[in-house]
Amino acid sequence: MVQTENTNADGLHGPILICPARFHNPKMSRPRPNPSPNRNRTGHSGPARANRHTQGGGIARLDEDDLAMLLESHPEPLLLVLDGVQDPHNLGACLRNCDGAGVVAVITPRNHSCPVTETVVRVSCGAAGHIPVVSVTNLARCMERLREESGxxxxxxxxxxxxxxxxxxxxxxxxxxxxGEEAGLRRLTTENCDELIRIPMLGEVPCLNVSAATAVCLFEAVRQRGGFLP
Structure with a gap:
């Protein structure tokens, strides 16, 4: 949990930097298994599960239509958008963070992003089986729809x-x-953000790993929401 009481009284903050990291892009063909094929994150069966497309091995994958249905039952959702995270260890750690923070769904671009592989499932410590991962063709357009249609x-x-x-x-x-690890936010992704923020960095190391930075941001949101996410 982030302790904001330790923030300097004069409001001085260091920069937020997502650290470029060396990574590998696995070509694994088997994404994560779904332990509960008849239920979505809200616990209800229905189109959000039935409309999923299947990947190799019959594993399901959510799309934008499924995301819209998830949001119907979450009036004030907390979501995570990952723009080009390609290291499976980072994706798995992010999913574990999301499970702890009550995130409704993780949204990733279909291209240039790590899929949910066996490594992702292992690193997530089971969270990959609980957090919907939505793969979208056009991330900028999806962000526009989130703003305009779901507020x-x-x-x-x-x-x-x-x-x-x-x-x-x-x-x-x-x-x-x-x-992502190498380039950070792409131009169109940046332009579709309503606000850009920094994480305070007070030491000599200038940046955080993307999964660590994700945890800091998500749990500050949890703190501000009183520890309750509808």
Whole structure:
């Protein structure tokens, strides 16, 4: 849990940087198994599960239509958008963070992103079986739809931001937008964010790993929401 009481009284914050990291892009063909094929995250069977497309081995994958149905039952969702995370260890750790923070769904672009592989499932410690991962063809268009149709505010992290994480309102319908290991947020993704923020960095190391930065942002949102996510 992030302790905002330790923030300097003068409001001084260091930069938010998502650290480039060396990674490998696995070609594994078997995504995660679904332990509960007849239920979605809300516990109800229905189209959000029935409309899933199957990948290799009969494993299901959510699309944008399924996301819209998930959001119907979550009026103030907390979402995570991952723009080009390609390391399966980072994706697995992010899913584990999301499970702990009560995230409704994780959204990733279909191309240039790590799929849910066996490594992802293992690193997530089971969270991959509980967090819907929505794969979209056009991430910028999906972000526009989230804003216009569901009233979701999109908050991205950037080293160019002037606003600190702990100065930002993270209540209400919200999507935290994180960049990939190498390039961070792409231009169109950045342009579709409603706000850009920094994580304070007070030591000598200038950046956090993407999964660590995701945890910091998500649990600050949990703190602001009083530990309760509808």
């Amino acid at each position: 979701v505010r999109l908050v991205g992290t950037s080293d160019q931001a002037t606003t600190g994480l702990y100065e930002t309102d993270l209540t209400g319908p919200l999507a935290i937008v994180m960049g």
